[in-house]
Amino acid sequence: MTILSLHNDNPLLDGRQSERAMMVRRGVQRLFSELSHAVLAELTLASGRRADLISLSPKGEIWIVEIKTSIEDFRVDRKWPDYRLHCDRLFFATHRGVPLDIFPEDCGLVVSDGYGAHILREAPEHRLAPPTRKSVTFSFARVAAGRLLQAELLTGKAGEGSEMAAIVSGDRD
Numbered sequence: 006m007t008i009l010s011l012h013n014d015n016p017l018l019d020g021r022q023s024e025r026a027m028m029v030r031r032g033v034q035r036l037f038s039e040l041s042h043a044v045l046a047e048l049t050l051a052s053g054r055r056a057d058l059i060s061l062s063p064k065g066e067i068w069i070v071e072i073k074t075s076i077e078d079f080r081v082d083r084k085w086p087d088y089r090l091h092c093d094r095l096f097f098a099t100h101r102g103v104p105l106d107i108f109p110e111d112c113g114l115v116v117s118d119g120y121g122a123h124i125l126r127e128a129p130e131h132r133l134a135p136p137t138r139k140s141v142t143f144s145f146a147r148v149a150a151g152r153l154l155q156a157e158l159l160t161g162k163a164g165e166g167s168e169m170a171a172i173v174s175g176d177r178d
Contacts, residue, residue, distance in 0.1 A: 022072075023074060025074040025100065026057075026072050026074050028100065028117065028118075028119035029072050029074060029098050029099060029100050029117040029119070029122075030046060030057065030058060030072055030098075030117075031117070031119050031120075032098075032117025032118055032119045032120060032121050032122035033058055033070055033072075033098045033115055033117050033122045034046075034058070035120070035121050035122065036115070036117075036121055036122040036123070036124070037058075037060050037068075040062070041062075041063045042060035042061060042062050042063070042068070043060060043061045043145075043149070044058060044059070044060045045058070045059050045060070045145055045148060045149050045152075046058055048144065048145060048148055049144075049148075050088070050091045050141070050144075051091070051140060051141075051144070052087055052090065052091070054084055054087050054088065054091075056069045056070070056071070056088060056091070056092075057069075057070055057071055057072040057098075058070035058072070058098070059091075059092070059141075059145060061142065061145060065138075065142075066093040066094060066130075067091070067092045067093050067094075067133060067138065067141050067142070067145075068092055068093065068094045068095075068096060068128070069088045069091060069092040069094075069095050069096070070096045070097070070098045070115065071085045071088060071095070071096070071097050071098070072097075072098045072099070073097055073098070073099050073103065073108075074099065074100065074103065075102075075103060076103065076104065076107055079097075079103075079107055079108070085097075089131060090137070091133075091137065091141055092133065092141075093130055093131065093132055093133055094113060094127075094128035094129070094130055094131075095112050095113065095128055096112060096113035096114065096115050096124075096128050097109075097112055097113070097114055097115070098114075098115040098116070098117055098122065099114075099115075099116060099117070100116065100117055100118065100119075101116060101118070105125065110126075111129060112126075112128055112129075113126055113127055113128025113129075114126040
């Protein structure tokens with residue numbers, strides 16, 4: 006269930022994504038953070054599918070972002086329509102090197118450069134049923150708390166002055 010690699014010094018990276026996908030992800034995460042969203046990468050959904058990014062908005066909306074870094078990446082992956090069952094809004098995120106006209110009009114579109122991102126097209130809303138919202142939110146909370154605990158345990162003693170220790174201890178809240 007966790008995505009943490011025991012062979013990586015950074016417990017928040019799992020090593021499955023390309024450098025380009027990580028660049029897109031960082032920019033979207035920064036944008037969503039500016040929008041006051043809580044963001045989680047690589048969340049396994051009840052369907053067994055894994056969302057590249059999922060966020061909870063200040064209003065409680067659940068957004069899923071599917072990251073695509075090339076035309077071929079988009080063409081070979083046909084699982085993305087299943088994500089609609091688990092979110093209020095579905096977005097694609099990419100970078101300037103990918104033609105934007107390949108992405109479906111009925112999904113949001115975000116372009117990232119790694120330092121930030123811009124929503125080019127808002128995603129249409131399709132509200133989740135309350136039981137599904139509760140299930141996704143509960144899963145989000147459990148996984149986020151579990152990852153935070155693992156990150157804290159991997160940093161050693163809290164208060165050693167490390168950046169990670171400050172984050173996991175709540176000093177940055």
